[in-house]
Amino acid sequence: MPYPDKLLSEDEEVVRHLHPHGLTLFWPVVRLLLIVGAASFGTAAIPAGRQQGILRMVVLAVAVVLLLRLVAVPLLRWRTTHYVITTHRLLFREGILSRRGRDLPLARITDVSYRQTLWERIIRSGSLTIESAGEGGPTVLRRIPDSDGVQQLLHHMIEEDADRRFEESAGQLGGYSGPLGAFHDGSTAPQRYH
Template sequence: MFPITAEVDDDTLFVVRPHWMHLVRPALALFATVAVTGFLAALTPPNAAAGWIQPAVLLAGLAVLIRWSVVPWLAWLGTLYSVAADRMTVRTGTVTREIRVVPFARVEDVLVEHESFADRVLGAGTLVLVPVGDRDQLELPGLPRVVRLQSELLVLVRRAAAERGKQVAPPDPEPL
C-alpha cells in the first residue's frame, strides 16, 4: 500500500507524495551545475582581474544550483496528499503552507490522465477529482501508482455517495 508518514492525522489511511520522476531534472541540474561551475572556476586564475572572477563564477553557480535543484526539491518535499476515510487533504508549500481539505461527499468522480508514454510506463499520472455541482475540478499532477490510487479513492467516493444518499430530509411532524 502507500507509505504513511508522521506528519498526518490518526485517521489517515495512506499518504502519497508526487512521483520521484519530478526529482530527475533537479538531480541532473545539480550534477551539471557542479561540473560546469567547477570547470569554469578552475579555468580562471585566482588573481585574474583583481580576484573577483572566480568568486563571481562560484556565486553564479550557487544561484543556479538553488534555483534549479534546491527549490524544486523543496517543492516536492513540501507536497503531501493524505487520504482519510471521508476526505483528502492536500498540503503544499515549504515556507508558506497551504492546506486544502476535500470531503469525499463533495466528489462525484475520480479520473486519471497520463501526460505521456513515460507516465504510463512509470505508473504516474494526474488524478482529477470531479466535484458535485458546478465547482472547478481539482487536479493532482504527477502522482505515483495513480491507477491504484484511483481505484481506492473511487471506493471511498462511492461510500461517501451512499452515505449522502442515506441522509434524507427529516420526516414531517405528525398532525395534532
C-alpha cells in the same frame, strides 16, 4: 514523515500519503550535476593572478544562485506538496513560503478519473481529475504515482465512507445493523407500535 495529526479528526486515519512522482526530481538532479561540474571547471580554468580569488568567488556565487533557483526550489516544492487520502476526505497541500490547499470530503466526490500519457504509463504516473458536488470546479492532481491504483483506492474509500455514514445514521434511528436490512431484534422491517 507522517502527516500532521492536528489536521485529522478524532476518528480519521491516513490511508495513503503521497508526494508527486519521484521522477519529478530527475531534472533538478541533472541540473545539480551540471552546475557543480560547470562551477568546478570554471574555478579551475581561471588563470592565476591577482583577480583569481575574486573571479572564483563570482563563479561560486553564480553557482549558488543557480543551485537555489534550479535545484533547491523544485526539491522543496516536491517535498511540500502532499496528497493525503484519509478515511473521511482527500487533502491537498502545496507551497513553500505561501501555502495552498483543499479538503474534499469523500461524501462530496462524484467522480474520479485518471489520465496517462505513454511515458506516464511506463513510469507508473499520471493525473487524477476529481469532480465534487458544489462549486469550485474539478481538482486536478498531476504527477501522481500509481495514478490508476490511487483512483481505485479513492473509489473504494468513497464506498466505505458511504457505508460508514449510512450505518451511523441508521444507528441513530434505532437499531438498524447494516445494509442487509436486519434490525437488532431480527426483523427486517421497522416495528410498528399501536
